[in-house]
Amino acid sequence: MAKRVAIVGTGQTFHKSHRPDVNGQELINEAVQRALADTNLTMKDIDVVLIGNMDHFEGINYVDCWSVDGSGGVMKPVIKLTTGGTTGASLAIGGYHMVGSGMFEKALIIGWEKNSESDTTGAITTAFDPIWDRQVFAGAISGLAAEAQAYMARYGASDRDGARVSVRDRKHAMNNPHAQLRKEVILEDVLASPMLADPIHLLDVCPRTDGACAVIMVSEDVAGKICSKPDWIWGTAARHSYAYLSDASFGRLTSMEKCAKEIFKKAGIKESRKEIDVIELYQPYSFAGLIWIEDMGIIGHGEAPQYVWDGNTDMGGELPINPSGGVISCNPIGATGLIRCAEAALQVMGKAEARQVPDVNFAVSTGFGGCFWTDMLLHGKNKPN
Amino acid sequence: MDRAAIIGVGMTKIEANKNRETFADMAWEAVNKALNDAGMSIDDIDNVITTSSDFWDGRTISCMAVGDAAGAADKNTSCVEGDGTYGAFYGYVRTLSGSYKTTLVVGHSKGSQCISSLITNAAFDPIYERVLGLDMITACAMQANAYLNRTGLKPEHMAMVSVKNHRNALKNPMSQLPMNITVEDVLKSEMIADPLRKLDCSPVSDGCCAIVIAHESVASKFRQKPVWIRGLSFCTDSFFFGDRDLSRSNSLVEAAKAAYKMAGIEDPKMEIDVVELYDAFSYQELLWLEEMGMTAYGNAARLLEKGEFDMEGPLPVNPSGGLLAGHPVIAAGLYRIAEVVMQLRGDAGEHQVKKAGTGLAHGVNGLCGQSHCVWILDKER
Numbered sequence: 018m019a020k021r022v023a024i025v026g027t028g029q030t031f032h033k034s035h036r037p038d039v040n041g042q043e044l045i046n047e048a049v050q051r052a053l054a055d056t057n058l059t060m061k062d063i064d065v066v067l068i069g070n071m072d073h074f075e076g077i078n079y080v081d082c083w084s085v086d087g088s089g090g091v092m093k094p095v096i097k098l099t100t101g102g103t104t105g106a107s108l109a110i111g112g113y114h115m116v117g118s119g120m121f122e123k124a125l126i127i128g129w130e131k132n133s134e135s136d137t138t139g140a141i142t143t144a145f146d147p148i149w150d151r152q153v154f155a156g157a158i159s160g161l162a163a164e165a166q167a168y169m170a171r172y173g174a175s176d177r178d179g180a181r182v183s184v185r186d187r188k189h190a191m192n193n194p195h196a197q198l199r200k201e202v203i204l205e206d207v208l209a210s211p212m213l214a215d216p217i218h219l220l221d222v223c224p225r226t227d228g229a230c231a232v233i234m235v236s237e238d239v240a241g242k243i244c245s246k247p248d249w250i251w252g253t254a255a256r257h258s259y260a261y262l263s264d265a266s267f268g269r270l271t272s273m274e275k276c277a278k279e280i281f282k283k284a285g286i287k288e289s290r291k292e293i294d295v296i297e298l299y300q301p302y303s304f305a306g307l308i309w310i311e312d313m314g315i316i317g318h319g320e321a322p323q324y325v326w327d328g329n330t331d332m333g334g335e336l337p338i339n340p341s342g343g344v345i346s347c348n349p350i351g352a353t354g355l356i357r358c359a360e361a362a363l364q365v366m367g368k369a370e371a372r373q374v375p376d377v378n379f380a381v382s383t384g385f386g387g388c389f390w391t392d393m394l395l396h397g398k399n400k401p402n
Numbered sequence: 403m404d405r406a407a408i409i410g411v412g413m414t415k416i417e418a419n420k421n422r423e424t425f426a427d428m429a430w431e432a433v434n435k436a437l438n439d440a441g442m443s444i445d446d447i448d449n450v451i452t453t454s455s456d457f458w459d460g461r462t463i464s465c466m467a468v469g470d471a472a473g474a475a476d477k478n479t480s481c482v483e484g485d486g487t488y489g490a491f492y493g494y495v496r497t498l499s500g501s502y503k504t505t506l507v508v509g510h511s512k513g514s515q516c517i518s519s520l521i522t523n524a525a526f527d528p529i530y531e532r533v534l535g536l537d538m539i540t541a542c543a544m545q546a547n548a549y550l551n552r553t554g555l556k557p558e559h560m561a562m563v564s565v566k567n568h569r570n571a572l573k574n575p576m577s578q579l580p581m582n583i584t585v586e587d588v589l590k591s592e593m594i595a596d597p598l599r600k601l602d603c604s605p606v607s608d609g610c611c612a613i614v615i616a617h618e619s620v621a622s623k624f625r626q627k628p629v630w631i632r633g634l635s636f637c638t639d640s641f642f643f644g645d646r647d648l649s650r651s652n653s654l655v656e657a658a659k660a661a662y663k664m665a666g667i668e669d670p671k672m673e674i675d676v677v678e679l680y681d682a683f684s685y686q687e688l689l690w691l692e693e694m695g696m697t698a699y700g701n702a703a704r705l706l707e708k709g710e711f712d713m714e715g716p717l718p719v720n721p722s723g724g725l726l727a728g729h730p731v732i733a734a735g736l737y738r739i740a741e742v743v744m745q746l747r748g749d750a751g752e753h754q755v756k757k758a759g760t761g762l763a764h765g766v767n768g769l770c771g772q773s774h775c776v777w778i779l780d781k782e783r
Contacts (some may be wrong), residue, residue, distance in 0.1 A: 018404065019500030072456040072483070076523040080767030081484060085641050092656060095638040095773065096492065099483040101463035101565040107480050111492065117499030119403040144463040217712070259466045275476070316723065387463050389691070 021401055023114045023240040023247035025233055027359035028052030030198040032228035032347050034356075035133040037331070043077060044229050045129050048234065048352075049089055052125065052231035056243050056246055060089040063233075065230065066113045069104040069128055070351030073143065074135035088127055093252040101256065102157075102187040102341040102386020104128060105230065105354025106299065109255040109394055112234040122236050128236070129229035136395060137225055137350075144387070146261060152260045157301070158222065162214035165304040169216065170320035174307060176216040180207035181325055183221050183305035189332060190342025193371040194358075197226045197347040207303075221303040221345070228280030228349030229357045236398065238324075243373070245276045248362035251395040252280040252380070259388045270305075272391035280395045281314070285295035286379070290315050296338045297357040299385040306338065311383070317384030334375070339366065340372040354384030354392060361396045405629030405783065406497045407621040408439025410614035411740035416578040416728030419514040420608040424689025426471035428510050428610035433472050436506065436612035441625025447614070448502035450474035452481045453509035457521045472508045472612070485509075485680075486611060486736025487636070487775035493615050494631060503617045506514045509733035509777030510610035516731075518606065520667050525769055527642070538682075538769065539603065539681065541643075543595035546685040548649035550597060553686075553700035561588035562600045562706050563684040563727055570713055571723025573752035575636025578607050578728035588684075599601050602684040610729030611737045618783075629743045630783050632760070633665025636775035643770070651693040654774040658694040664779040670695045670762070672744040674778070676755050677717065678738035680766040681724040686771065687711075690764065691719065694776065718755040721745065739777055746781045 028051025028355040030036075030044055039047065045068075051058060055247050068081055077083050081090075081097035088095065100107040105128035112126040138156030145151050154160065168174060184204055188358035190196035202220055210219040256272035277289070286292045293315075300306045307321035315336065316324045324330070330338040341360040344353055363369040377398065384392035412435025414420075414428050418469035423431075429452075437444060454464040461467055465481035478501075482489040486509030494505040518528070522538035540741050546560065565585055571577035583601065591600040621628040637660070639653035641647050658670070667673045681687040688702040696717065697705055702703055705711060711719040720726075722741040744750040760780050767773035 019498065071482075073462045076524060077528065078455075078457040078521060079484070079768045079772075082638060082772045083525065083527070083641055085638055090638050092637060092641050092653065094636045095481045096488050096636070098480060098492070099463075099767050100465060100481050110480065112501040114492070114496045114501065117497065117501070118495035120495050138460045143461050144466055146467075253478075255478050255480060256476070257465070257479050258471050279478075280528075387466055 019097035019117050020119050021237040021249065022113050022234055023249045024362040025235050025240055025244035025247050026052050026056030027362055028055055028231045029138050029195045029226045029356060031166055032195055032226050032349060032388065033199065034226060036227035041131055044085055044131060044227065045076040045084055045087035045127055048229035048231040049127060052240065053381065054234050056233050058101065058233065061126045063089065063093065063123055065115050065124050066090040066093055066095045067108050067115065067124060067126045068095065069099050071101065071104065071107045071140065073140035074137065076129055101385060102350060103354055103384035103392045104351045104388050104391035105356065106358060106384025106394065107255065109232060109358040110255060110356055110392060112232065113250050113253050116234050116236050123238060124234045125234045125248050126234060126355065127229065128352035130349040130351040131148065132225035132349060133226045133227050150262050155242060158214045158217060159303050160207060160262065160339065162217050164268045164308065165216050168304060168308050173266055174322050176208060178307060178322035179205050179221055181301040182303040183207045185331055186339050186343040186345050189340050189372065190346035192305045193341045197343040198224055217302055222343045223301045226347050226349040228352050230352040230359050232355060232359050245275050246366050248365040249397045249400050251397045251401045252283045253394050254279045255392040257387055257390040265389065270309050270312040270391065272389060273309050275390045276393040277313045280393055284395055291334060293336060293379050293381055295340060295374040296336065297341060297361045298338055298356055299344055299383045300339065301385060337374050340369065340374055357382040357384065358394055365396045403605045404430060404498050405618040406494055406615050406628060406667040407630045408613050408743050409616045409621055409624055409626045409628050409678065410436045410442060411743050412439055413611040413737060413740055414609050415576050415577055416607050418578060418607065420512065420603065421514065421760045425467045425510050425512065428509050429468040429471040429474040432612040433506065433508055434697065434738045437627060440614045442527050442614065444473040446504060447473060447506045449478040449496060451489050451493040451505060451507045453486045453507065453732055453736065455740050457524060458511055458516055460515060462486050464693065468508065468510055485765035485775065487739060487763065487777060488741055488767060490613060490632060490736060491636060493776060494634065497615045503620045505615045507615065508610065508611060508612040509736040511732040512608045513731060514605035514608050521588050537649030539550050540595045540734060541599045541685045541769050545648045546597050546683065547686050549689050552649040553568050555703050557589060558585050559703035560602055560684040561585040563687045564588045565728040566712060567681060567720050567724045570753060571727030574722045575724040579605055580723065580727065593776065599684055602726040602753040604729035607726045607728045607730045609728065610735050611733045613736060613740055615755040616671065618633040619782055623695060627747055628744045630780045632780045633661040633778035634776065635660035635664065636773060636782050642773065648770060649733045651689060651771050654690060654693040654771060657774045663775040667778065671697065671717065674760050674762050675758045676721065676742060676761040677719045680735060681720060681726050682729060684726065687719060701708055709771065713755060721753045722756050735775065738763040738765060742779050746779055
């Protein structure tokens with residue numbers, strides 16, 4: 018029989034644009050030690066290690082094998098998952114299945130990236146078809162700008178609406194000691210920051226970060242013994258299709274819509290806006306904080322700007338989004354999706370300190386990457402049926 | 403724990419250069435063959451795991467190039483980076499975690515587009531090791547020397563593996579290098595990295611393999627006879643060679659032990675009928691057989707010489723011809739699983755072994771077998 022799975026501990030590194038004080042293994046180890054300390058477990062207790070990043074950022078092949086001195090994986094099963102920006106969330110989903118199968122009791126899940134060693138856009142460009150896409154559609158930001166433009170054209174949104182999301186997340190980051198960028202900004206700061214790809218300004222987008230995150234997932238048989246208030250995983254979903262970019266339908270994130278419908282249906286959530294208490298959204302730029310919550314079904318198409326302007330997604334609002342400050346405050350890419358998962362877990366466990374949302378019953382964490390892909394996890398206070 | 407079975411396999415022919423086919427073309431072929439083999443349509447598949455490597459594919463997010471062709475477009479999906487046996491392992495746990503009943507696993511590689519030396523050099527420590535010029539071949543040459551030195555064996559013993567596997571490949575229509583060669587031929591072939599000669603090394607290959615894993619509740623619902631997954635495990639050793647004894651492989655010992663334990667196997671040599679293992683280099687077949695407990699350390703060559711690992715022997719090893727006859731890097735372990743499945747079903751055609759009730763498939767990740775994955779498959783539930 019399949020086992021129910023819970024997160025019992027998390028660990029994040031000190032995040033910074035450049036961590037010359039540590040190499041990759043040491044960075045990984047920093048997160049692992051913190052997750053172990055959080056659970057009072059030692060490496061001896063860990064049955065399987067899942068690790069991921071994006072190879073071409075650091076230029077290290079077989080990272081699962083290379084990283085064992087940092088991950089603690091020597092003479093243990095170590096497996097690598099890599100799905101681009103979604104990697105961290107894909108790892109969390111991987112841990113869920115490893116434990117849920119009954120094959121392993123305790124899984125250590127590690128996402129990491131040392132972006133300071135990378136040519137990020139140079140590497141991301143090679144994800145696309147070498148003949149048809151690569152020459153015309155470089156890196157991550159151009160696709161996002163196309164999405165934002167399509168949304169603005171369709172629903173009459175403005176760059177001020179995007180900037181409002183940025184102001185929110187950057188304010189939230191003030192409460193999170195793990196965020197890389199902790200500087201409050203006002204709307205005018207965002208709009209006056211350099212234009213990168215119309216309508217995206219510098220302060221609308223994520224930084225590049227050195228950092229790692231580790232999460233410990235365990236089976237229902239031991240969750241209660243390790244943690245008095247574990248974060249139960251209620252469901253996972255992922256959609257990764259690839260349209261040639263010229264065929265893509267920009268302006269709607271269909272992968273998000275499909276994941277949300279699948280997960281909410283499985284969990285019996287009918288009114289997501291009322292039943293979900295907090296979202297950690299993999300939101301690499303501000304406009305995604307509008308478009309994608311519509312696709313998640315939180316609010317109707319075209320209604321997100323008003324919903325956000327009314328403060329509903331701020332701390333203290335109806336449905337706080339990114340209490341951690343989100344991806345635009347901190348983005349070690351291979352870890353970013355796992356940080357969303359860890360932050361959602363902290364919220365459910367009541368351990369989010371200054372960024373805690375009160376009384377969280379259900380939390381959602383997501384990953385974004387690839388070619389407009391979504392990974393999603395539903396976290397809950399109660400053990401799923 | 404619930405059980406799972408492999409209910410369909412499909413593979414492309416392994417070739418030196420499929421220059422008319424993209425990654426997606428190869429995946430399309432292997433996946434459709436696996437679905438046909440299982441008697442399924444893509445609608446019967448609940449989720450898809452691709453196995454790919456950004457380094458070997460020369461693409462970031464390399465799974466993007468094969469996902470749609472593998473039928474993942476509107477399904478739950480993920481990607482394992484590493485050998486196909488690890489991708490299949492993840493497919494196995496996803497089949498048992500209560501979320502999905504059927505999992506399609508696909509692994510592809512086009513060695514023809516790769517500069518293997520640069521790609522495997524990037525697996526070494528960037529500061530201390532890469533500048534030494536180490537790559538997979540030179541590293542494995544060190545391991546071969548360590549093994550020969552420790553066991554007192556000679557290059558002609560390694561050569562016998564190459565002779566056997568290339569000969570076996572003569573009967574496998576999917577293999578790239580079927581050859582009738584002698585030990586003399588191997589010993590006279592070009593020296594690549596002492597003691598490894600050209601015919602001790604697996605070739606550069608293109609290929610794609612796919613398998614379908616099903617939960618026990620649906621395993622018999624489709625046309626194909628299920629082959630049951632009885633035991634499986636993987637284990638990773640230390641990274642730095644200085645932290646390992648290169649002439650041995652502790653992680654294979656542990657992975658095999660755990661897989662045997664799960665399968666309830668006490669005497670692997672007696673209870674396993676056929677082995678498909680990861681012979682990227684000739685010496686590896688001997689070392690891996692010993693470390694997986696098929697014979698005492700240093701003794702495999704003697705048994706090989708007696709014909710015990712031949713197609714007609716008591717324990718046929720690599721009846722397909724193994725990696726020495728075709729090595730599409732990331733897909734190679736998945737080919738091993740698919741080959742064992744066909745043997746256990748009695749569908750291996752001309753390279754069918756006589757008695758095949760229980761089989762072992764084996765995959766490797768990293769340098770000189772740092773990580774091993776062992777599968778025990780069985781005809782009976």
